[in-house]
Amino acid sequence: MSNNQDYWKANIALLLRCLVVWFVVSYGFGILLVDQLNEIRLFGSGYPLGFWFAQQGSIYVFVVLIFYYVKKINELDKQFGVEE
Amino acid sequence: MSLTSLTYLVVGVTFVIYIVIAIKARASSTGEFYVAGKGVHPIINGMATAADWMSAASFISLAGLIAFMGYQGSQYLMGWTGGYVLLALLLAPYLRKFGKFTVPEFIGDRFYSQTARIVAVVCLIFISFTYVAGQMRGVGIVFSRFLEVDITTGLLIGMGVVFLYAVLGGMKGITYTQVAQYCVLIFAYTVPAIFISFQLTGNPIPQLGLGSELIQEPGVHLLDKLDTIVQDLGFHSYIDSMSVSTINIFCITLALMVGTAGLPHVIVRFFTVPRVKDARSSAGWALVFIAILYTTAPAVAVMARYNLINTVHPSVNDTEITSIAYDERPDWMKRWEETKLIQWEDSNNDGKIQAFNDTNTQFTEKAGERYGWNKSELKVDRDIMVLANPEIAQLPNWVIALIAAGGIAAALSTAAGLLLVISSSISHDLLKGTVMKSISEKQELFAGRCAAGVAICVAGYLGYNPPGFVAQVVAFAFGLAASSLFPAILMGIFSKRLNKWGAIAGMLTGLTFTMGYILYFKGVFFEPFAANVAENWLFGISPEGIGTVGMILNFLVAFTVSSFTAPPPKHIQSMVEDIRIPKGT
Numbered sequence: 001m002s003n004n005q006d007y008w009k010a011n012i013a014l015l016l017r018c019l020v021v022w023f024v025v026s027y028g029f030g031i032l033l034v035d036q037l038n039e040i041r042l043f044g045s046g047y048p049l050g051f052w053f054a055q056q057g058s059i060y061v062f063v064v065l066i067f068y069y070v071k072k073i074n075e076l077d078k079q080f081g082v083e084e
Numbered sequence: 085m086s087l088t089s090l091t092y093l094v095v096g097v098t099f100v101i102y103i104v105i106a107i108k109a110r111a112s113s114t115g116e117f118y119v120a121g122k123g124v125h126p127i128i129n130g131m132a133t134a135a136d137w138m139s140a141a142s143f144i145s146l147a148g149l150i151a152f153m154g155y156q157g158s159q160y161l162m163g164w165t166g167g168y169v170l171l172a173l174l175l176a177p178y179l180r181k182f183g184k185f186t187v188p189e190f191i192g193d194r195f196y197s198q199t200a201r202i203v204a205v206v207c208l209i210f211i212s213f214t215y216v217a218g219q220m221r222g223v224g225i226v227f228s229r230f231l232e233v234d235i236t237t238g239l240l241i242g243m244g245v246v247f248l249y250a251v252l253g254g255m256k257g258i259t260y261t262q263v264a265q266y267c268v269l270i271f272a273y274t275v276p277a278i279f280i281s282f283q284l285t286g287n288p289i290p291q292l293g294l295g296s297e298l299i300q301e302p303g304v305h306l307l308d309k310l311d312t313i314v315q316d317l318g319f320h321s322y323i324d325s326m327s328v329s330t331i332n333i334f335c336i337t338l339a340l341m342v343g344t345a346g347l348p349h350v351i352v353r354f355f356t357v358p359r360v361k362d363a364r365s366s367a368g369w370a371l372v373f374i375a376i377l378y379t380t381a382p383a384v385a386v387m388a389r390y391n392l393i394n395t396v397h398p399s400v401n402d403t404e405i406t407s408i409a410y411d412e413r414p415d416w417m418k419r420w421e422e423t424k425l426i427q428w429e430d431s432n433n434d435g436k437i438q439a440f441n442d443t444n445t446q447f448t449e450k451a452g453e454r455y456g457w458n459k460s461e462l463k464v465d466r467d468i469m470v471l472a473n474p475e476i477a478q479l480p481n482w483v484i485a486l487i488a489a490g491g492i493a494a495a496l497s498t499a500a501g502l503l504l505v506i507s508s509s510i511s512h513d514l515l516k517g518t519v520m521k522s523i524s525e526k527q528e529l530f531a532g533r534c535a536a537g538v539a540i541c542v543a544g545y546l547g548y549n550p551p552g553f554v555a556q557v558v559a560f561a562f563g564l565a566a567s568s569l570f571p572a573i574l575m576g577i578f579s580k581r582l583n584k585w586g587a588i589a590g591m592l593t594g595l596t597f598t599m600g601y602i603l604y605f606k607g608v609f610f611e612p613f614a615a616n617v618a619e620n621w622l623f624g625i626s627p628e629g630i631g632t633v634g635m636i637l638n639f640l641v642a643f644t645v646s647s648f649t650a651p652p653p654k655h656i657q658s659m660v661e662d663i664r665i666p667k668g669t
Binding site (some may be wrong): 034 | 169261292323324325337365634
């Protein structure tokens, strides 16, 4: 039983890390800091950085984030021996 | 071949494909009818989820909405994609492990309460019907615009097709038709975007074209150019957030994200994959397929708006603005004038077209002195940004026909997914789960098919005769999902302490508060109590974003009530422990 609880704790820690990134790229970069980031251009393009995060970048990060979580949680499943 | 007959041909061929798939993938058991026998590959399910999720509104209206809102359109882009992170991380794998058929079933079992289950059914039916009415309307509109039949005929044809594959095929039939529909709609959306991007910037990838320089003016970036032009015509900046309320955009984005994760027709798609780890990755694939359209849309928005302004005002700078003469307008404008999506009225009798922001009084005064303008003369329906795109880019007729097929595919796939969750909550949660527990599987399957049939007729009626509120109820569907279903499911998984009293009180609080706030400002069934303007809003949050507050209230009430009442029984607590680990599916 305590094995399952340790697995759950590790999962929660992983989830929180991912959700921080989720929050920062969308609500942080795309909304709260958008005008400050717009002072900077995305490398090699005409995108103001804040605008890019709001209309492009956050979506790319979301996709990467899900697959990162999937990879990490699958590793945890194995490590704690709880995979299907 | 004429455009109309070509459109008939393309749409007809796609319909035949959908029906053939439906007949091949007929459901023969309740398991196949509700969750496609839990045998769908995660990538296939991701594609089906994308089609399920992207509605007629995403396909036809999203780009136009962003084009006119500029930066503020980001709330839809982030809001309607970020929810998949929540789904993949917080809900889908655990609900898949739970392994039943419907969302209300989870809520009923986890909170050991028929009342909780019925509250969830009520939320689900309300959310899904408001949504589906808009889809059926979308089918009718696409038919009438492209095929020159009236909205009613279009609606009946659409109903017939959905009837065939949703009633016969159930979830299994829907899944595979949605895959076909995704291919049609994404092809139809991206092809014109690629051409337009290439014509304007020389870069065929719209996502990169949006950040590139203009071919006609090397050294000038497309985004900067548009931003300058719109401000020269008296509009607010396209890029910065000066004209936007931060708290409001924050709350709207959050309500849309959480609402997405709480929409029953999206959640059940993850019940159809074989394993818990498939549910996780499938949500990632769904977002990949959605992101293809959602990252193209802002590019289409900028390019279409730039093209439109450029057509009307070939040269715009702060010292001089030239206008095109009405007689010299391009053919695509003439064609769309017939459909009334573009309308022109020569209010200053100069025979030229002017389109500017006439709500900006300072600018209008200046333009009146300098150019003799008095009003913006061009009325443009936002949907034109997608619908007229192939013609603006001078693409061949088959691409235009494809847009029609894509719009119909987007509407049908979403409608079918919604109708399925409605019918399964009626046959499985209400009949089998509550009223007639003794019915056999065969009878339940039959009941499910009947419920789907009836739901299609109701949806068709709502689409034909939309209650005045259809256009403004998007806020409803997302707000209610965000404030009622999402918190209940989330707490059901992540808290062992939450009991039935807390869950029911929380759901009812979120539901009543959100619904009350929206009705207060939007009326819907009656005259609104107060004007829907920022001065009247609570904390400056519009009805679109109020689901965020409803969700917070739901959490607070649920935890408070739970802490004063008895914890859930032992077997429920071990059920929660069990759904938290993948082992033993």
